Amino acid sequence: MLYCVEMDVRVPHDVDPQVFERLKAEEKARAQELQHQGKWRHLWRVAGRYANISIFDVESHDELHAILSGLPLFPFMEMRVTPLARHPSAID
Numbered sequence: 001m002l003y004c005v006e007m008d009v010r011v012p013h014d015v016d017p018q019v020f021e022r023l024k025a026e027e028k029a030r031a032q033e034l035q036h037q038g039k040w041r042h043l044w045r046v047a048g049r050y051a052n053i054s055i056f057d058v059e060s061h062d063e064l065h066a067i068l069s070g071l072p073l074f075p076f077m078e079m080r081v082t083p084l085a086r087h088p089s090a091i092d
């Protein structure tokens with residue numbers, strides 16, 4: 001099942017910069033692990049915003065929720081999830 005997920009990062013003003021840098025490094029490692037597994041299929045920066053648009057390929061809503069809520073930066077991100085269905089005019 002494919003999902004488009006838009007993630008906006010909201011950095012609290014009072015967060016310890018060292019803590020946030022560590023969480024970012026952990027987030028990068030987890031994001032790359034999920035990309036290698038084929039579950040995080042696309043990861044694009046939204047130009048001009050601390051945000052990304054991603055495509056996930058997972059088995060269920062529950063699996064997606066487990067992945068997203070387990071991300072190291074989850075407490076600092078607002079997410080919008082859009083389930084994707086096949087478009088009848090798509091050629092692949």
Ligand SMILES: O=C(O)C[C@H]1C=CC(=O)O1
Nearest residue numbers: 009027028031051052073
């Ligand atoms: O920078 C972001 O968009 C937030 C998050 C998503 C993947 C990652 O490495 O960081």
